[in-house]
Amino acid sequence: MKKEKINGAEALLRTIEAEGIDTIFGYPGGTIIPIYDKLYDWPGNLKHILVRHEQGAVHAAEGYARSTGKVGVCIATAGPGATNFITGIADAMMDSTPVICITAQVNADKLGTNFFQETDMIGITIPITKWNRQITSVHEIPAVMAQAFHIARSGRPGPVVISLTKNAQVEMVEYVFNPGKAIRELGLRKVTSREKRITSENIKRATELLNSSRKPLIIAGQGINISLAWKELEELAVQGNIPVATTLLGLGCINSNHPLNVGMVGMHGNIAPNSMTQQADVILAVGMRFSDRVTGDIKGYAPRARIIHIDIDRSEFGKNIKAGIKIQADAREVLTQLCQGIQYRDRQEWLDFAKEKKELERQKIFVPQLSKDDGPLKMAQVIEAISRHAGQERIIVSDVGQNQMFCARYSRFERRRGWITSGGLGTMGFGLPAAVGVAAGNPHSTVIAVMGDGGFQMNIQELGTLLQSGLTVKMVLLNNSYLGMVRQWQDLFFKKRYSATHLINPDFQMLMKAYHIPSSKVATHGELDEKIKEMVTAKGSFFLEAIVRQEENVFPMIPADRTLDDIIYENEKIHHHGNR
Amino acid sequence: MTLYMKTKKFTITAIGKHRLDILNRISALYLQKQIPVESIVFEETEKGKGKYQIVCCTSEEDSIKRIVNQICNIVDISKASYKI
DSSP states (O other): OOOOEEEHHHHHHHHHHHTTOOEEEEEOOGGGHHHHHHHHTOOSSOEEEEOSSHHHHHHHHHHHHHHHSSOEEEEEOSTHHHHTTHHHHHHHHHTTOOEEEEEEEOOGGGTTSOOTTOOOHHHHHGGGOSEEEEEOSGGGHHHHHHHHHHHHHSSSOOOEEEEEEHHHHHSEEEOOOOHHHHHHHHTOOOOOTTTOOOOHHHHHHHHHHHHHOSSEEEEEOHHHHHTTOHHHHHHHHHHHTOOEEEOTTTTTSSOTTOTTEEEEOSTTOOHHHHHHHHHOSEEEEESOOOOHHHHSSGGGSSTTOEEEEEESOGGGTTTSSOOSEEEESOHHHHHHHHHHHOOOOOOHHHHHHHHHHHHHHIIIIIHHHHSOOSSOBOHHHHHHHHHHHSOTTEEEEEOSSHHHHHHHHHOOOOSTTOEEOOOSSOOTTOHHHHHHHHHHHOTTSEEEEEEEHHHHHHSGGGHHHHHHHOOOOEEEEEEOSBOHHHHHHHHHHSTTOOTTOBOOOOOHHHHHHHTTOOEEEEOSHHHHHHHHHHHHHSSSOEEEEEEBOTTOOOOSBOOTTSOTTOOBOSHHHHGGGTTO | OGGGSOOEEEEEEEEEEOOHHHHHHHHHHHHHHTOOEEEEEEEEEETTEEEEEEEEEESOHHHHHHHHHHHHHSTTEEEEEEEO
């Protein structure tokens, strides 16, 4: 029997659907019309969300991927459509997010002629992709796409760019989809026994080190979410009675209410885990990369600790911090094995140290931040109120800056994959489009996007995506009329010279009217709870604008290039640090 | 201070698919770390297979180790190593 012939555009969409993807995000243009033509009356279950800018499509795909565990897929036309993907691709690379970015390309026979909208996406994206490929013939589509999905989600996940020439979209092919064969053809390197660093020997050494430790600390990162190792992490912590700290992206991999959860490490992290890092005799770092925002000055980082580093990516070992025991493997696999030998130790003194630091932070930071006074609202108060009213199935998506740090510090993380933010790249404008993707992948969750007035306006056009798609996102704007984090640094390190950080904003309430999105504004403590409840219970999307005090800083803080011992709690002390 | 530290000559060899984009990925790693490359050889060893050899001088052996690890991470590379 003769096989059915289909064109390349249809082959592409069939392959995406066969990989279990139900939603893609994109924006059409001349060179990608054949794919949009197929989407016009696509008989399958694949939905397309029309964004308003291609950057939004990648962030939406990231939000979809991080909140569902699937691969996010986005499509754009050649040239400017493709180059608008760049920030999102770089963001996905830094945060190990599996996305496939498909960009159209001019006909294969026109490559290299400076044809209208021709841009070399392969050359441009080499440093910011895990893998990229140009498809110039329809016959390559099923196999290369299967390989792209495999590479994007396996090992340390990351972005893959596929540049698809127009002729490949319209040529006809007998469609055969055999992902197993395609992946075998990749000829991926097998890890040799010498390289395979999960051995009975290093598991034994790590277990012994943890068992003999008086002051151990687990630092859990994004790798826990990627390897689905939440249960194993908790088991290891409970069985060994070991406190757990998380990185910014690791927040939520252990419940905020868990008694062994000591909080977030890093520049604006909690006092307990940062102080414990400096006192610990053993640190078990799982799926985290010792980013400069976590370590501060590496020369003074964890001076007393022997470090066990678990990561699937061997290039992370010794990149920033040298570890005594390096285990290159999937976090879940290693934690399962560690659980087998871990012994319970009392460690009351160590846990009391954590409690004491937690209490110190409560008194110095939390109480004053959350106390009601006569002044304008504080960002912390808004975030804390969201956690109280939004239900346990909420997914918080933050933008970048002070709003992100207040979210990280004052939210309660009570579900897995309940926290989506841009970590490594720190991409302002991430919040709104990422929330669109989260909403597309989680229609039964309450998706709350928390943004500052700067970041919101960086991808504000995605309000149109919300309007047209009918997806539900609860937007909270922390409006202080400043680029708050940059202003904070100008305040602390540049003698309050607020250069280009004050924003004169539009009337956001009128803007919401234009987009037919119900909205409200809150400026006082008295109304806060009621307004948050109104937002949460509203049917469909809602926009809540919180007018917060203008010159508020996030504390505690460890200034860049200082050690974790140099925690500052308030403005006065910092001026001694000058402009560092 | 780095200027006065003794530099060594490193030869990194990588085996993988014979593709020009892999060469770009490898050279980008040197560019990012600002390590000057003395020579770079890219040749087909058998059908579809390629050998990449890069010679550079630096005092930072740790950087070279990191580059080798990153080269190993390139999807189409099967093996990478260095010698002094």
